[in-house]
Amino acid sequence: MSVSASGADVRGMFERIAWRYDRANRLLSAGVDVLWRRRAVRLLLAGLGDSPQILDLGAGTLDGAIEILRQRPAARVCAADFARGMLAVGRRKKGAAQVAAQVADAHALPYRDGVFDGAFSAFCVRNVRDLAGAARELRRVVRPGGRVVILEFFRPGRRRLFWDGLYNARVLPLVGRAVTGDAAAYRYLPASIAGFITRVEFEARLAAAGFAEVSGSDLFPGRVASQVVGR
Numbered sequence: 001m002s003v004s005a006s007g008a009d010v011r012g013m014f015e016r017i018a019w020r021y022d023r024a025n026r027l028l029s030a031g032v033d034v035l036w037r038r039r040a041v042r043l044l045l046a047g048l049g050d051s052p053q054i055l056d057l058g059a060g061t062l063d064g065a066i067e068i069l070r071q072r073p074a075a076r077v078c079a080a081d082f083a084r085g086m087l088a089v090g091r092r093k094k095g096a097a098q099v100a101a102q103v104a105d106a107h108a109l110p111y112r113d114g115v116f117d118g119a120f121s122a123f124c125v126r127n128v129r130d131l132a133g134a135a136r137e138l139r140r141v142v143r144p145g146g147r148v149v150i151l152e153f154f155r156p157g158r159r160r161l162f163w164d165g166l167y168n169a170r171v172l173p174l175v176g177r178a179v180t181g182d183a184a185a186y187r188y189l190p191a192s193i194a195g196f197i198t199r200v201e202f203e204a205r206l207a208a209a210g211f212a213e214v215s216g217s218d219l220f221p222g223r224v225a226s227q228v229v230g231r
């Protein structure tokens with residue numbers, strides 16, 4: 001089966017791989033995805049007070065939401081994702097009881113304007129159907145002066161021999177298929193990176209959605225993942 005850019009396909013894919021998603025992540029990133037989230041959450045929470053209200057958008061199996069609570073135990077964390085199965089896997093995890101997880105689509109979030117002090121989103125925005133619309137939704141639900149931190153695999157400005165030519169093209173589909181049994185999902189992952197926009201282009205989209213200050217940086221190793229901060 002192929003996975004197109006349609007929301008239903010993407011949701012169905014995450015529903016199918018939900019129970020093996022974490023294992024594939026840890027293996028494919030050699031555990032570095034945990035460090036990326038930890039670092040991005042630290043950046044998000046800096047200066048947001050002791051009990052901020054935070055949204056984790058495309059929260060999946062709740063690793064980001066749980067990390068927010070680990071770093072700021074009095075935070076009030078809402079987790080939104082349109083794949084019920086991903087949230088269900090997350091709900092079984094230690095620390096998830098305090099997370100208000102809700103099935104919701106990034107294009108039409110069920111939250112009031114400006115209700116969040118900050119928002120976090122890891123590896124979700126590459127999958128949304130209407131990026132400009134989702135960015136506007138994110139801007140709408142975060143209060144003026146609040147902050148968003150997006151963690152993502154953006155299309156590299158220049159093709160990287162090891163990461164694009166070997167790892168993403170060959171290793172990732174093989175390992176992803178072996179762990180989840182889902183070949184299409186792990187063909188979709190590198191294809192979605194290659195078909196996405198660059199970090200700099202994404203920063204411009206956030207600015208167009210109304211974020212006044214936007215900055216981004218690439219992360220170790222190999223600038224594979226990047227984080228973008230919007231205020």
Ligand SMILES: C[S@@+](CC[C@H](N)C(=O)[O-])C[C@H]1O[C@@H](n2cnc3c(N)ncnc32)[C@H](O)[C@@H]1O
Pocket residue numbers: 007010011014057058059060061062063064080081082083086104105106107121122123124127128129
């Ligand atoms: C690669 S996973 C990332 C999960 C989690 N944030 C993490 O760091 O592991 C992407 C998640 O985004 C969700 N997602 C994709 N498009 C979405 C949309 N339009 N609305 C809500 N969730 C979406 C998927 O269901 C999936 O759980």
